[in-house]
Amino acid sequence: MNWLFAVLVTTVAVCGANICPCERAELCEQIRQQRDFEVFLFDVGSKTWEFYDWSMVTTVATFGKYDAELLCFAHSKGARVVLKGDVPLSYIVDQENRTAWITEKVNLAKSQFMDGINIDIEQAVDQGSPEFHALTDLVRETTEAFHREIPGSQVSFDVAWSPNCIDKRCYDYVAIAESCDLLFVMSYDEQSQITGDCIAMANAPVAQTLNGYDQYLSLKIDPKKLVMGVPWYGYDYPCLNLSQEGICSIDKVPFRGAPCSDAAGKQKTYKWIMTQVNSSLSGRLWDSEQKAPYFNYKDQSGQIHQVWYDDPQSICLKTNYVKSNGLRGVGMWNANILDYSGETVAKQQTEMMWNALFGC
Ligand SMILES: *[C@@H]1O[C@H](CO)[C@@H](O)[C@H](O)[C@H]1NC(C)=O
Numbered sequence: 001m002n003w004l005f006a007v008l009v010t011t012v013a014v015c016g017a018n019i020c021p022c023e024r025a026e027l028c029e030q031i032r033q034q035r036d037f038e039v040f041l042f043d044v045g046s047k048t049w050e051f052y053d054w055s056m057v058t059t060v061a062t063f064g065k066y067d068a069e070l071l072c073f074a075h076s077k078g079a080r081v082v083l084k085g086d087v088p089l090s091y092i093v094d095q096e097n098r099t100a101w102i103t104e105k106v107n108l109a110k111s112q113f114m115d116g117i118n119i120d121i122e123q124a125v126d127q128g129s130p131e132f133h134a135l136t137d138l139v140r141e142t143t144e145a146f147h148r149e150i151p152g153s154q155v156s157f158d159v160a161w162s163p164n165c166i167d168k169r170c171y172d173y174v175a176i177a178e179s180c181d182l183l184f185v186m187s188y189d190e191q192s193q194i195t196g197d198c199i200a201m202a203n204a205p206v207a208q209t210l211n212g213y214d215q216y217l218s219l220k221i222d223p224k225k226l227v228m229g230v231p232w233y234g235y236d237y238p239c240l241n242l243s244q245e246g247i248c249s250i251d252k253v254p255f256r257g258a259p260c261s262d263a264a265g266k267q268k269t270y271k272w273i274m275t276q277v278n279s280s281l282s283g284r285l286w287d288s289e290q291k292a293p294y295f296n297y298k299d300q301s302g303q304i305h306q307v308w309y310d311d312p313q314s315i316c317l318k319t320n321y322v323k324s325n326g327l328r329g330v331g332m333w334n335a336n337i338l339d340y341s342g343e344t345v346a347k348q349q350t351e352m353m354w355n356a357l358f359g360c
Pocket residue numbers: 090091092093094097
């Protein structure tokens with residue numbers, strides 16, 4: 001056969017059937033097994049996944065670029081790898097557009113040997129609006145399509161820390177919970193809408209966080225549909241003024257109807273926080289009301305900052321609730337942001353963060 005023909009044949013073969021990227025073909029088989037307890041993590045890219053505690057992981061939502069090596073490795077550990085799904089809701093009010101979106105995602109998941117999808121739509125929605133109904137339909141139809149086309153696959157949906165129209169996300173939480181396999185509750189960014197004094201506060205205060213779960217459960221949502229998501233990051237706020245009592249007033253940055261917001265701060269990784277706390281002005285402080293650690297530091301220009309974050313002590317107070325209330329599992333945003341360098345102190349801190357997912 002001539003050269004051109006050979007090229008054509010190869011192209012057809014590559015496009016027609018999806019080539020398994022794994023060393024062993026069985027690693028391309030989708031994970032079907034259901035496990036009682038979910039450890040659901042988000043991976044945002046890079047190779048830190050090599051250092052995760054794979055004895056715990058059940059699902060990896062890949063928010064970075066597709067990484068075939070990660071897929072093969074996760075499958076070798078019996079862990080699911082799921083797509084990210086996001087779309088402007090105004091587009092999918094139209095049934096044809098909605099079906100096209102779902103079909104595209106199912107085909108993408110299949111072609112990459114993936115095990116489901118995590119739908120991450122954080123848009124503001126008015127109760128009863130066309131988008132409100134379209135979103136519920138999207139979740140139900142996506143779940144039906146994935147379950148039909150990829151048996152045993154998992155469809156999850158990300159929700160705010162409370163069902164009470166947080167950030168104007170007034171969704172039909174009950175119907176959405178019934179329509180998918182699980183809700184990942186994002187118990188963080190809880191200062192996105194500050195209505196009282198504009199001051200730095202904890203990213204995810206313990207009582208407020210647990211109250212959010214009480215609210216979901218009071219809607220009669222099955223606890224086995226709820227995965228508790230904890231933050232592995234914190235917020236660094238430049239203080240306009242740091243009072244004698246240690247209260248840091250922050251810039252007024254409005255968000256979705258509230259006069260100020262955590263948008264006045266910058267998100268910082270646990271890795272950064274752990275190095276910064278040791279050279280801070282205050283060292284690690286503990287707020288006994290919000291049950292969260294924080295510290296103050298001065299930057300090179302002399303500006304004072306207050307940093308609020310979560311560590312094993314604050315996280316385990318929240319994850320204790322998972323067992324006592326029979327939730328489906330735990331997870332975090334995001335798995336990449338610990339210090340995986342393997343250096344002695346870092347290694348210990350990283351291990352303690354993974355272990356805190358199981359309470360104290
Ligand atoms: C369908 O989706 C496309 C984007 O994929 C968008 O531009 C278009 O406006 C949508 N059509 C309708 C009727 O919503």
